[in-house]
Amino acid sequence: MELILQDSGDSLIVSDDVFNHSFNESLVHQIITLYLSGSRQWSRAQKSKSEVSGSGKKPWRQKGTGRARVGSIRSPLWRSGGVTFAAKPKVYNKKVNRRMYRGALSSIFSQLIRQNRLLVFEDFSILYPKTKLLLKKLKILNLQETLIIKNYLDNNLFLASRNLYKVCTQDVKYINPVYLVSFKNIIITRLAIIKIEDLLLT
Template identity: 45%
Template sequence: MLNINEKRMKIKLRDTTDTIKVSKEVFDIDFKPALIHQVITSYIHNSRQGTKAQKNYKTIRGGGKKPWKQKGTGRARAGSIRSPLWRGGCITFAVTHKIVYKKINRKMYKLAMCAIISELLRQKRLIVLNEIKLNVINTNFIKSKMEELNIKFSKTLIITETCEKKIELSSRNISNVESIKVGSVNPIILINTNKVLITLAALRKLEEKFKI
């Protein structure tokens, strides 16, 4: 439910003559470079898988029994078959699996996302469409729609409310065009695109998701 006292602003739909009202709390936020940089670096850092752990002398299994007696065999002394000198043994200076999580609280993340979305809107890079309806997989339809909006050669992101398989398959073979559902929107994908096509239903869901 929308708050009656909430500050609203108007956005024009590009495929109709209608205008819609949206919240200024999401679509009219000042650009905040320091906050956005902090959120993006944290997002990238937390997306890393980390280094694959290696086995040191404490963590490797086996090798508890001395392979042969200390003296009298003519061979070098050996205390374990899991020695770092042996094949299949442990690693002398093993790399341990470390995950250092950089925490960003939810309010900071939402504010950064709203700042990015607002800047896209101010620069006229956020294009709102009433709907993108495809009955069959049709790449030429996506191409003609981009030509109609004069974004044919721009790196374009299409955002829909749910996973639209027909739109995804239709845009897959077009260079620099990607289609995602609104739940997959993140700061990296937004700042790395020139134009964002978003349906009205997805815009409403985005507004509800990032409203502070």
Template identity: 40%
Template sequence: QSGKAHGEQDLKIETTGASRQLIQDTVTAIRANGRQGNASTKTRGEVAGAGKKLWRQKGTGRARMGSIRSPVWRHGGIVFGPKPRSYAKKVSKRQKRTAFREVFLARANAGDLIIVRDLKFDSPKTKAFAALIGKLPLEGKKSLLVYGQPDKNLILAGRNLADLDLTSADSLNVYQLMRYGKVVLTGDAVDIVRARVEGKSHE
């Protein structure tokens, strides 16, 4: 691999003029679905501690107090704190496909997609992988490498590079297309992505 352009490929993908709001909704759903939502706090009924009244109501000169677990006390219960919940948002397959097509086409028209036809490694050597990637016109931007069929040597060689992330063509989404400065696709990944934007594969 020399890192130089050997030609251009016409993807022949037609635009549908999707709105920015549709794309925004899709990206929001993708990010929301990636949240764990397992933050949890204890209310005054759940925090450890006795329920006995600390001192009598009158006659001590102190403020009246009923429980050591009261939210106004240190180590007391939390009022309106977070509880485990799902942040999941639903978007239709058509919406995801339309947003994916529009963003993919926009990145292609902007010259942000790089296709590498033959990307094979006999051994998982990060040094060799970094040397090859260094020849590509990534312009110093954090980039995403999209592969088609899983290649163990490719994945092991590239997973330790700071400015490069890897993903499969099947799992590539709108958020990833928008997040990275450059998107590098292997030859077999191009065929899979084309099938996705044409609606010939399941999301």
């Protein structure tokens, strides 16, 4: 398959197995769902009856006082007692087959190319870490919601884009399916394309 570089007009030959893959919607949905579930924080925690502070002694004897029977002052019925069904940290991570993950990425990249949402450049950079410079460059290309992927983290692009809504810069090593489907346009450099191809074919 041949991709045209937007800035130089040269062509780049890439593998059909990666960039001309049939779109598998169910696989992409499954991988994105698993990725999002794994990123859930779920750090809330409550104390159960056995974890709250307090004596384990029975407050009063079982019979003869006229009061309701009580076994512990840490009972959920009492003030400062434990929570009945205490929430605990959970882990939602699920194992993803490497072949499935690579197949999902290949499907996404292939679909981006078919929809003309993947723009390949020899290099994409700005001279200074200025948001105004990046906005000007994106305006020339008539792009708004854009993910910029390079083979390394460009500090100038990172600083210029971090305060922009729906504009993000990423190192090719940290790309993920959620970002790829979330942005309307993807700008990627030639070296990043080569790295992705090596990653998905090996």
